[in-house]
Amino acid sequence: MAGVLDSVNQRTQLVGQNRLELLMFRLNGSQVYGINVFKVKEVLPCPSLSVLPHSNRVVRGVAYIRGRTISILDLSAATGGRPLDDIAKCFIIITEYNNTVQGFLVKGVDRIVNLNWEAIHSPPKGSGREHYLTAVTEVDNKLVEILDVERILAEVSPASASLSEALVSSGKREDALNTVLIVDDSSVARAQIRKCCQSLGFETVVLNDGKQALKHLKGMIADGQSPLDKYILVISDIEMPEMDGYTLTASIKNDPAMTNLHVMLHTSLSGVFNQAMVEKVGADDFLAKFHPDELAKRVLKQLELRQAAA
Structure with a gap:
């Protein structure tokens, strides 16, 4: 675990020829999920959170990290699962999407794997339209689900798509x-x-x-x-x-x-x-x-x- 936490910042600069590095993590249960390391700024044990009144149910609170206040989103709750419990033992993945920085609360962080994008596939057609996946892959004979973070963020804090x-x-x-x-x-x-x-x-x-x-x-x-x-x-x-x-x-x-x-x-x-x-x-x-x-x-x-x- 320490190796993952220490190495994320040094590895976010990878841009290969049709390759990516995937940070694997878990929510509730044994299912493994993934996020592109290129989006990750840092991984930390979950700090003390300040709860915001009337905030979206997915937002577990805010944390003051590296001189800025960051919203912490529960990825399990955001994808339709039960909220993570005992968050003091959880981790947060600090990411940057669409010029905004946010933290994702996860139960545990596994490791980083280097993959070719050809090994990453679209979700099965029979999975319906309500899932939160952009892709799936297989690592060590186990299915890894790659989350549609843009959809999650759009549901928590919708951005206007209207033109002037x-x-x-x-x-x-x-x-x-x-x-x-x-x-x-x-x-x-x-x-x-x-x-x-x-x-x-x-x-x-x-x-x-x-x-x-x-x-x-x-x-x-x-x-x-x-x-x-x-x-x-x-x-x-x-x-x-x-x-x-x-x-x-x-x-x-x-x-x-x-x-x-x-x-x-x-x-x-x-x-x-x-x-x-x-x-x-x-x-x-x-x-x-x-x-x-x-x-x-x-x-x-x-x-x-x-x-x-x-």
Whole structure:
């Protein structure tokens, strides 16, 4: 355990070629869960918490850590389970998502494993729509469930996905080139981006991971259709099962038939984001989630550039 607690900060900078490091932890029971180490700032034994009156039931309290006050969310309660008990013996995983820092209360932290994104798979289709998973994998012959943290945060503290009136009034797109390809494994993120683009009058095609997206684009080319003739741009998450956004971007940019397709990496990897990696894979743009007006402005700007070039 000490090795995990001591090493997390030193390992958050890993950005590999379609690889990730997964911090495994437990809630109530024996099921193992995972979170990408790249999102983790620190792991600590749970400190004394101050309870906030009238707060969301998932928020167990706040803690003063490293000079800032951080909300502590019970991951078991947030995913429909019973709240964790005896929290003095629990741990908190301090994370940064979407430019915010929060702590997740867990029963215990196991270890860190290094995996290829190809070993990470979407949840089984029979699992329904109400689960809190973005992916599953197997470690030592045991199922590891990777939680949809963006959905959890959206339920605790919903972010507005609405555009300003000035942007909405820009009107419907009448251009032939009016479709945006959205690639994201989080159902919440997909819905947010789709709503933003559709509010501007754009059509959308939505896929769950980089492997699906690349297959879709290559299928278009095989059928004699250029992705550049259909899509104004690709908006892709970075963390996705099967194939991450870095690998998807590099695959697009290395294909002569798609190299000029505009790719925006749109991710909750804020704060520790590796700009050098974005440049290495050839992404055209990067935006931290989720700022609907800024996203809309960049989509409209890309349309203007394509129209000017045409």
